[in-house]
Amino acid sequence: xxxxxxxxxxxxxxxxxxxxxxxxxxxxxxxxxxxxxxxxxxxxxxxxxxxxxxxxxxxxxxxxxxxxxxxxxxxxxxxxxxxxxxxxxxxxxxxxxxxxxxxxxxxxxxxxxxxxxxxxxxxxxxxxxxxxxxxxxxxxxxxxxxxxxxxxxxxxxxxxxxxxxxxxxxxxxxxxxxxxxxxxxxxxxxxxxxxxxxxxxxxxxxxxxxxxxxxxxxxxxxxxxxxxxxxxxxxxxxxxxxxxxxxxxxxxxxxxxxxxxxxxxxxxxxxxxxxxxxxxxxxxxxxxxxxxxxxxxxxxxxxxx
Amino acid sequence: xxxxxxxxxxxxxxxxxxxxxxxxxxxxxxxxxxxxxxxxxxxxxxxxxxxxxxxxxxxxxxxxxxxxxxxxxxxxxxxxxxxxxxxxxxxxxxxxxxxxxxxxxxxxxxxxxxxxxxxxxxxxxxxxxxxxxxxxxxxxxxxxxxxxxxxxxxxxxxxxxxxxxxxxxxxxxxxxxxxxxxxxxxxxxxxxxxxxxxxxxxxxxxxxxxxxxxxxxxxxxxxxxxxxxxxxxxxxxxxxxxxxxxxxxxxxxxxxxxxxxxxxxxxxxxxxxxxxxxxxxxxxxxxxxxxxxxxx
Numbered sequence: 001x002x003x004x005x006x007x008x009x010x011x012x013x014x015x016x017x018x019x020x021x022x023x024x025x026x027x028x029x030x031x032x033x034x035x036x037x038x039x040x041x042x043x044x045x046x047x048x049x050x051x052x053x054x055x056x057x058x059x060x061x062x063x064x065x066x067x068x069x070x071x072x073x074x075x076x077x078x079x080x081x082x083x084x085x086x087x088x089x090x091x092x093x094x095x096x097x098x099x100x101x102x103x104x105x106x107x108x109x110x111x112x113x114x115x116x117x118x119x120x121x122x123x124x125x126x127x128x129x130x131x132x133x134x135x136x137x138x139x140x141x142x143x144x145x146x147x148x149x150x151x152x153x154x155x156x157x158x159x160x161x162x163x164x165x166x167x168x169x170x171x172x173x174x175x176x177x178x179x180x181x182x183x184x185x186x187x188x189x190x191x192x193x194x195x196x197x198x199x200x201x202x203x204x205x206x207x208x209x210x211x212x213x214x215x216x217x218x219x220x221x222x223x224x225x226x227x228x229x230x231x232x233x234x235x236x237x238x239x240x241x242x243x244x245x246x247x248x249x250x251x252x253x254x255x256x257x258x259x260x261x262x263x264x265x266x267x268x269x270x271x272x273x274x275x276x277x278x279x280x281x282x283x284x285x286x287x288x289x290x291x292x293x294x295x296x297x298x299x300x301x302x303x304x305x
Numbered sequence: 306x307x308x309x310x311x312x313x314x315x316x317x318x319x320x321x322x323x324x325x326x327x328x329x330x331x332x333x334x335x336x337x338x339x340x341x342x343x344x345x346x347x348x349x350x351x352x353x354x355x356x357x358x359x360x361x362x363x364x365x366x367x368x369x370x371x372x373x374x375x376x377x378x379x380x381x382x383x384x385x386x387x388x389x390x391x392x393x394x395x396x397x398x399x400x401x402x403x404x405x406x407x408x409x410x411x412x413x414x415x416x417x418x419x420x421x422x423x424x425x426x427x428x429x430x431x432x433x434x435x436x437x438x439x440x441x442x443x444x445x446x447x448x449x450x451x452x453x454x455x456x457x458x459x460x461x462x463x464x465x466x467x468x469x470x471x472x473x474x475x476x477x478x479x480x481x482x483x484x485x486x487x488x489x490x491x492x493x494x495x496x497x498x499x500x501x502x503x504x505x506x507x508x509x510x511x512x513x514x515x516x517x518x519x520x521x522x523x524x525x526x527x528x529x530x531x532x533x534x535x536x537x538x539x540x541x542x543x544x545x546x547x548x549x550x551x552x553x554x555x556x557x558x559x560x561x562x563x564x565x566x567x568x569x570x571x572x573x574x575x576x577x578x579x580x581x582x583x584x585x586x587x588x589x590x591x592x593x594x595x596x597x598x599x600x601x
Contacts, residue, residue, distance in 0.1 A: 016411075016498050016499060016502070017410070017411045017413075017414040017415035018411060018415050018419075018420075019411070020407040020408070020410045020411030020415075021407070021408050021410075021411025021412050021415050021420055021423060022411070023404055023407060023408070024404050024405060024407060024408030024411075024423070024469060024473070025408065025411075025419065025420070025423040025426075027404060027465070027466065027469065028423060028426045028427065028430065028466070028469065029426075031442065031453075031462060031463075031465075031466040032426060032430055032438065032466050033426060034445075035438070035441035035442050035444065035445045036437070036441050038441060038444050038445050038448070038449065039437075039440065039441045039444055042444055042448060053448070054444075054448050056448060056449070103336060106329055106332050106333070107332065107333045107336050109329065110326065110329040110330060110332070110333045111333065113326075114325075114326045114329065114330065122333070122337075125337050125341070126337075128340075128341060129340055129341075129344075130523060131523055131568070131571040131572055131575050132344055132568055132571070133526065133527045133544065133545060133548075133564060133567055133568065133571070134527055134529065134545070135527075135529060135544070135545040135548040135549060135552075135564065136344065136347065136548070136564035136565075136567070136568060137343070137344060138548075138552070139347060139548050139552050139560065139561070139564060140343035140344050140346060140347035141343055142552050142553065143346070143347060143350065143358045143359060143561075144343055144346065146358070146359050148359055148360075149359045150346065150359065167553075180339075180340070183336075183340070184340070233432060234432065237432050237433070237434050238434055238435065240434050241434030241435060241436030241437065241530070243436070244529055244530075244549055247549070247553075248549065248552050248553065251553055259436060262436060262440060263436075266440055266443065266534070272444065272448065275440060276440075276444075279436070279437055279440050279441070282434055282436070282437060283433075283437055286432075286433065286434060289432075290428075290429055290432055290433070293428070293432050294425070294428050294429075
């Protein structure tokens with residue numbers, strides 16, 4: 001044992017680690033991986049003609065693609081009544097994510113670099129929305145955006161009389177609601193990334209004659225790019241499945257997104273397969289960003305060690 | 306010095322390399338106001354004497370306990386939602402944290418194909434849109450004949466599945482900074498492998514465990530998608546579902562009162578967690594809040 005080379009683990013430990021990891025692993029296998037397969041079995045299964053209940057087909061060789069092609073035809077085919085919601089999802093989520101980044105980056109940057117002795121207080125205030133329930137934050141806006149609510153009254157100062165029905169299917173309201181809801185989740189990873197940048201490196205850039213803007217563009221921004229990617233993923237992926245922000249702030253089919261399609265079909269008899277198809281679409285769309293995320297956490301750990 | 310600076314032209318101010326970042330500071334303050342004021346207004350109106358949620362009619366505790374029919378105290382559908390939310394939070398946290406901590410320890414040292422797969426599953430469940438997990442579990446509960454039942458048990462099973470990645474990710478990050486030296490020293494000094502983990506590593510992991518417990522609790526009482534799909538009937542509908550169902554149907558300020566109470570519960574949990582965290586990390590150098598900020 002005295003020699004460093006002879007460091008074999010003691011006999012008991014070989015069993016200890018699998019034993020510790022096994023309960024969680026079995027849990028995820030049974031309640032995370034297997035249910036995703038159930039979705040596929042239902043989507044590619046049949047529907048009981050009388051009871052309108054889904055009949056899952058477990059063997060991939062016997063899979064029936066009718067339900068999926070039905071949905072697919074109504075996205076790309078002649079009667080594309082699912083298409084607008086998908087286009088809106090892409091539009092709303094893209095615009096909201098970009099707006100989130102435009103708000104979150106300066107705030108995280110200021111907190112990490114200039115907050116000084118206020119850093120702790122500021123950080124606590126930035127984390128606060130985490131402890132406030134999402135529904136409460138949306139409820140707050142439902143109250144403010146009523147036709148006789150504070151927003152309209154604030155806008156009516158002076159000669160104008162603003163009487164906008166903000167909550168009746170306005171795309172702007174939905175996008176701003178998404179930004180309001182998801183910005184806090186973006187600020188924290190950005191802050192963590194920006195806070196890690198060594199200050200001497202920025203001072204060196206300034207000493208060597210770079211202006212503020214050049215220092216930002218050529219040092220800070222490249223060093224924070226990983227944090228930007230991670231924070232975009234952390235906000236964009238949940239937004240893809242969001243339907244409640246939409247329901248609370250608009251509730252109109254003219255702004256519905258893919259999450260609303262899932263929510264509307266999942267509890268309707270005979271349409272469970274459709275819900276499965278939309279779930280599959282989200283899954284496929286999120287796989288690429290997820291691979292990016294997993295790779296970025298790996299490289300992050302390499303840097304840390 | 307300052308007076309000379311104040312009289313400069315805007316261009317000179319702009320060119321000063323050491324000027325204070327007023328614009329960024331104002332932007333940050335503006336963001337904070339935008340982010341927190343609406344919630345404060347909602348809290349304020351929970352104390353409104355009248356029925357309106359937009360016009361202030363005087364202070365009262367009517368919507369908390371005064372109103373004999375519609376206050377949180379007297380309307381059973383409201384306080385059931387609150388107690389159910391808190392119960393789900395406690396149950397899910399109690400199951401998730403031990404399961405996740407054990408999994409983090411195991412995955413950190415166990416090499417092979419199974420742990421690699423489990424690791425991937427953890428990371429994917431960390432970022433996968435929640436609606437996918439909720440829909441798949443709903444199908445398992447309703448289409449198949451399985452032990453998964455709608456109602457409290459189903460909600461807890463679903464929540465644990467979704468939250469499991471939090472303790473795993475946080476504890477593994479902490480394990481990475483601890484390293485293996487302490488544990489090997491303990492084994493060299495005669496501890497069994499299990500003893501080394503239990504008596505040495507666990508002590509050092511306590512801050513991370515507390516942090517993840519607080520995060521899981523706060524996230525569970527905030528959860529909506531999973532608890533809604535897996536709720537059996539109105540008696541297992543938590544606050545978030547109650548808000549979703551009634552927010553657009555001309556609710557009374559009692560709904561504001563309900564969410565305010567939930568906010569208080571959440572703040573109490575966070576304060577307790579933070580104090581415990583400070584207690585466990587006393588004497589340690591470094592930024593003690595990193596574990597809250599980095600992984601959430």
